[in-house]
Amino acid sequence: MGRKILGxxxxxxxxxxxxxxxxxGGTGSSDETAAPPLNATSVSGTIKVLTNRTDLVQDGTMKxxxxxxxxxxxxxxxxxxxITDYEGEVKIRMNTDKYGxxxxxxxxxxxxxxxxxxxxLGSTGTMEQKYRFTDKTDVDGxxxxxxxxxTANGVVYNEALWKRAGITEWPTSPQEFLADLKTxxxxxxxxxxxxxxxxxxxxxxxxxxxxxxxxDAKASDNLAITDxxxxxxxxxxxxxxxxxxxxxxxxxxKDPSTTNWENSKSLLAKGKISSMVLGSWAxxxxxxxxxxxxxGADSIGFMPFPVQKSGTYCSTLLSDYQQAVNxxxxxxxxxxxxxxWFTEKSGFSEAQGAxxxxxxxxxxxxxxxxxxxxxxxxxxSEADTAEVNAIDNASEIGLNKQDYRQKLxxxxxxxQSGSLEDYFADLNKRWADAKQTAGS
Numbered sequence: 001m002g003r004k005i006l007g008x009x010x011x012x013x014x015x016x017x018x019x020x021x022x023x024x025g026g027t028g029s030s031d032e033t034a035a036p037p038l039n040a041t042s043v044s045g046t047i048k049v050l051t052n053r054t055d056l057v058q059d060g061t062m063k064x065x066x067x068x069x070x071x072x073x074x075x076x077x078x079x080x081x082x083i084t085d086y087e088g089e090v091k092i093r094m095n096t097d098k099y100g101x102x103x104x105x106x107x108x109x110x111x112x113x114x115x116x117x118x119x120x121l122g123s124t125g126t127m128e129q130k131y132r133f134t135d136k137t138d139v140d141g142x143x144x145x146x147x148x149x150x151t152a153n154g155v156v157y158n159e160a161l162w163k164r165a166g167i168t169e170w171p172t173s174p175q176e177f178l179a180d181l182k183t184x185x186x187x188x189x190x191x192x193x194x195x196x197x198x199x200x201x202x203x204x205x206x207x208x209x210x211x212x213x214x215x216d217a218k219a220s221d222n223l224a225i226t227d228x229x230x231x232x233x234x235x236x237x238x239x240x241x242x243x244x245x246x247x248x249x250x251x252x253x254k255d256p257s258t259t260n261w262e263n264s265k266s267l268l269a270k271g272k273i274s275s276m277v278l279g280s281w282a283x284x285x286x287x288x289x290x291x292x293x294x295x296g297a298d299s300i301g302f303m304p305f306p307v308q309k310s311g312t313y314c315s316t317l318l319s320d321y322q323q324a325v326n327x328x329x330x331x332x333x334x335x336x337x338x339x340x341w342f343t344e345k346s347g348f349s350e351a352q353g354a355x356x357x358x359x360x361x362x363x364x365x366x367x368x369x370x371x372x373x374x375x376x377x378x379x380x381s382e383a384d385t386a387e388v389n390a391i392d393n394a395s396e397i398g399l400n401k402q403d404y405r406q407k408l409x410x411x412x413x414x415x416q417s418g419s420l421e422d423y424f425a426d427l428n429k430r431w432a433d434a435k436q437t438a439g440s
Contacts, residue, residue, distance in 0.1 A: 034119035034325040034332040036340055044075035045331035047101035047338060050083060050090060052321065055285075057082035065348070069341050076334045087200070097328035101335040104321035105137065105145050107204075107400045110393065111386040114144040118324040119332055121146065121339075131343075131357045133319035136382040145322025146343055150355035152302075152315045152370065152377060153209045156282050157275035158268055159301030161188055170303045170313070170373075174242045177306035181251040181274065190274040192246050193264050196256030196409055199402030205278045206243065207399050208318050210235045211380045212305040215314035221384035224391065227432035230424040237424065238307060240408055243277075244420050247412035256409055265289035269299070277305070281320065283366070284353060304375050313375045317355060319382075387438075395434035397427060 195201035
């Protein structure tokens with residue numbers, strides 16, 4: 001398989017791998033399952049749903065979902081709270097028992113700690129027959145979260161801009177990607193965008209690409225048994241080296257400290273920036289920005305991470321944020337009713353062009369181009385996430401925190417001393433040492 005023709009692959013969602021530990025605000029009852037209600041009239045009460053989708057709260061979209069839900073569950077009232085700094089704010093709230101009735105599991109909560117904060121939803125053996133991604137929240141045979149949907153990982157880019165620069169095929173390697181970025185910059189002035197200042201876009205889109213490079217569903221799990229995650233040829237080495245080279249070769253924005261996530265949508269739509277590594281959840285947001293800019297939704301494209309394995313592109317398919325029930329909620333049945341309805345009947349995943357958590361649901365039409373171009377979707381295993389989390393916590397690296405990649409960028413642009421080789425060596429040593437102390 002050669003280089004693939006550029007297309008308008010439209011995918012949409014957010015995936016986070018649960019990591020570091022978090023304080024607790026009480027114990028709750030770990031034996032009380034948030035089971036589906038027997039019928040719609042058997043549940044009542046007002047529930048609060050915490051969400052990171054502030055845009056959908058502000059524009060009234062979530063209110064419309066609640067109204068539709070209310071027709072089926074007339075005794076349940078749903079209130080939403082959109083939180084801009086979702087990770088930071090919810091982590092703080094979880095030191096109390098006041099963190100909504102339904103929430104998205106923050107990345108800061110270690111998988112092994114889920115029973116401290118969330119009510120079990122059922123046995124994993126049963127849940128996995130109906131839902132994808134259950135291994136992500138499985139603890140001791142019980143499932144603690146149901147995914148909003150699944151997301152593919154890759155690069156969102158202004159396809160029309162790349163074509164104007166003369167590039168009509170997907171790059172097959174990091175070297176070709178760097179060459180393409182240089183061509184786009186030389187011919188249009190547009191650069192790659194790191195989103196350095198907001199930080200979070202350096203986290204999940206890159207860490208969630210583990211498995212895309214190797215086409216290995218167990219790539220993330222294997223971090224629990226290796227002493228050198230950044231060793232030559234590893235997924236993390238390839239992923240982080242590409243980020244380093246983009247910045248070192250001056251193919252990104254001039255001043256990373258001035259980036260702005262919300263503004264990046266408009267900049268991409270207008271062709272001021274060329275591309276960003278992101279999950280496919282971002283595509284609809286970029287398309288909306290393109291429409292507002294008068295460029296048209298079809299100007300936005302999505303390509304796999306620029307690596308091929310034996311001539312094949314791979315894209316990891318991961319769970320988006322997982323919906324969970326607060327273990328302290330006094331309306332667990334109503335909370336579970338909302339999660340089930342939102343997952344199965346709201347049409348939310350379809351509206352986002354995403355992969356439904358329901359196994360019975362078909363793949364979205366937005367994945368057609370990946371299918372046509374033989375991109376392999378790798379549903380990444382999360383079976384050993386707890387072990388990986390434990391090592392990551394002990395190493396104080398933070399695979400799902402922005403700090404270590406911000407330092408990587410600072411080294412690449414000369415804001416901090418050091419070399420890529422020395423940095424990788426330090427990361428490997430810290431990981432290996434932590435692996436011993438974490439008992440993996």
